[in-house]
Amino acid sequence: MEIKQSHAGEVLHEEHAHAHHEHEHEENFWTKYVFSTDHKMISKQFLITAILMAFVAMGMSMMFRLQLAWPDTKFHFLESIIGHWGKDGKLDPGFYLALVTIHGTIMVFFVLTGGLSGTFSNLLIPFQVGARDMASGFLNMLSYWFFFASSMVMIISCFIATGPASGGWTIYPPLSALPQAIPGSGLGMTLWLVSMSLFIVSALLGGINYVATVINLRTDGMSMTRLPLTIWSFLITAILGILSFPVLFAAALLLIFDRSFGTSFYLSDIFIDGAPLAHAGGSPILFQHLFWFLGHPEVYIVLLPALGLASEVISVNSRKPIFGYKAMIGSMLVIAFLSFIVWGHHMFVTGMNPFLGSVFVFTTLLVAIPSAVKVFNYITTLWKGNLQFTPAMLFAIGLVSFFITGGLTGIILGDSALDINVHDTYFVVAHFHIVMGSSAIFGMFAGVYHWFPRMYGRLMNKKLGYLHFWLTITSVYGVFFPMHFLGLAGLPRRYYANTAYEPFHALVNINVMITIFAILGGIAQLIFAFNFFYSIFKGKKSSQNPWKSNTIEWTAPVEHLHGNWPGAIPKVHRWPYDYGKPGAPDDFIPQTVPYSATPESNIPGDDH
């Protein structure tokens, strides 16, 4: 007799499962929509919170893009949005820095970490491994509510008198440690640190749950090598998070001590506001080591789930198996491992020992190898496929394009010698917005369009999806591609105005073009938001398996059930990528179909 762990943690026998699901669940509003322990609801909570946060961060980017394109123009509407920071329609230089700081923080952590992993790990892990829910529904609920609290603290920090944190999203001390140095390092920075601490708690609770679920709750037959690549990517991401977020927590904690309790971990030899400070013996470089020890794995925490989603979407819509399944897993593992030993490439010119720099050059450029393997595998998956251009598929292809473009410029930045002149310029801004920001958000869009029917039982409007895609990919390249030229012209990032040095005047043209594309991109996201919220209520009803997909989440009923499947959880008999198999009547064979049922298409050695 099979024994399964259920969502609630109690043990139940499979034959009783059905009955179990009939008598449970007299849910009220609070337990269903607010303090839900159901992974499906939690994933929606993460997604909608992340979408709202993304619009906040995008709105901020619009404000500073206006400033960069038209530094001499007055935008009087700013005053009505941000009050005295936009007095007479001029953006305050201090608040400009606050905007770029909070834009970065929200996008990296709240949208692309919390939003991406939170949404899709929660939705897909139980569905695709065949579990009734997460290993611990309660911890999962806590994970969301810590995330929510953290988001709220971050938003609240924007409404205080001294403004939010403004030392850049990397919050390097001493700037972030000394309120005398910048107004945002007062209460704003304290709230930033509180918010991030809550965020780390959320990320850890989520991560532990994801790992536990993938390892323990796989259904019968779901061996590790039959897992969809999505699940592999979520698993590796969660492990990265568990290993690296505590280091950020340590860094933040030491910074809190330096700020509030007079310690000197990061501070030494400082003279500010007409007086020397008592701090002695600390090193600002220590913070950078700690920060980037998280910071670099963080890049892959953001990117790997997007790549996982893209793998699945590309394979399904190419109607052929993902090319190099095992190479894909292997390259993700190698990337994850390397991500822990490359952090120094953010610090080549910070005063770190140059020899150490050489070591990091070597490890950094190694990352390009598994990344190249992934790209070639994606392209080979498209080759001789039979491509269905759903909106999700378009976004997945866009992701690969960004991954190539941004990855290539990474080879220049990872080379310490070449980094000297492009470090902290717009070249860097262009690089990471393309390779990490846009790739990851495209992965997220692909995921939303593809699994929206699984979330809401309805389809998003396809035509609006196409429009959204073409406008977005155009504006992403329109915004970030020209930034490479700005960087190569020597323009530093985080400059309130680029007009302080005469030869930079000519670059204003490029900035105007960038801002126009940014506004276009913003409009495109409004189309997405409309489509998303409209389709929740009015979208076309979805069929059971709208994309003709092999993975087992599409075998669960369209209507959501607590416990996902009525009756027994389906057993799995094959890998998830039997698309276009010769001899099979359909061009897909779901994972639940045993080999014994498909003698016509079996191939010798067919035991994926």
Place this chain on the structure above:
Amino acid sequence: MNILLILAVVFGVLVLVRLANVAQLASQLSGESDEAEQDKDNKVNAWLMLGFLWFGLFLLVYMILRYRHYMLPVSASEHGVGLDKLMNVNWVILFVVFFITQIALFGFAFKYRYNKNRRGYFYHDNNKLEVIWTVIPAVVLIALVFAGLKQWNNITQVKHNDAMYVQVYGKQFDWTVRYSGKDNKLGKSSFRMITDNNPLGVDSNDRAAADDIITKELHMPVGIPIDVVINSRDVIHSFFLPHFRVQMNAVPGMNTHFYFKPTITTAKMRVITKNEKFDYVLLCNKICGVAHYNMQMKVVVDEPADFKAWLTKEKLVFEKSAAPAPAPAPQAEKNSGEEKKVVAIK
């Protein structure tokens, strides 16, 4: 500029066209089967993929040609020439990969658009291919690593015997330069000795400081190597000389270095850039506070004779009346160890 606006307008029009399409297709929706509709969408998107590819590649080439003259002029330092060469080698390799992969990506997307009479090719593994595209990037990257490290070592591991010592000191929001004077030794300094008259906190009891000269412009003699000792009194700044391919952070509590040799005078660079008003600049390139964007200093490269003439006109660190009686500070705090090392290397 105009062409950019035109492009923006073109995109705007494209948007409207697509919007119109949406309306049109939506109205047809009732009369069309899902499959036929998807067929049409596949076709439209496949052509858009192809269009986007060629339009994008065209724009890329156009931008490179159009923006070429905005780029930094030829490197004004010796090591920078090598860096620029390495950069160009990198660009060639990256562009080859970029073109091949993007054309394959969008090209395959176009070519293999859905056709209901066809099936995807069941092709899921080929170890030979995986090995090929692991090994080729590995070989290329390792070559790039070694080329890069050669330059890096060349820049960072030089013997400093022949260099002129200069200190560049950052604070919110300006830079100060201290020349080491005739003895080519920078006197000791400490942040505890900073006063209005002694902004760098130089120790007046140190003989080496006696001939140190403080200036608000960075002048360098052409052809003579210079070792810049960089530090900061408050937050992290970054000493960034884009025209010289030089950058190093200014970190409170430690001294960082950059060794380089200017090779082109300001006058000559004005000819090269065809800009009579051209000046080199020192920019702050690490976020340092509200006026970060405005923290810069004029940089001049002179003939050695002109440099000497200029330097003798500048003020000594403790010039006669200006020299304050520095508050005696405990010996232990007077120097930051690194500076001793600098002197020791001499």
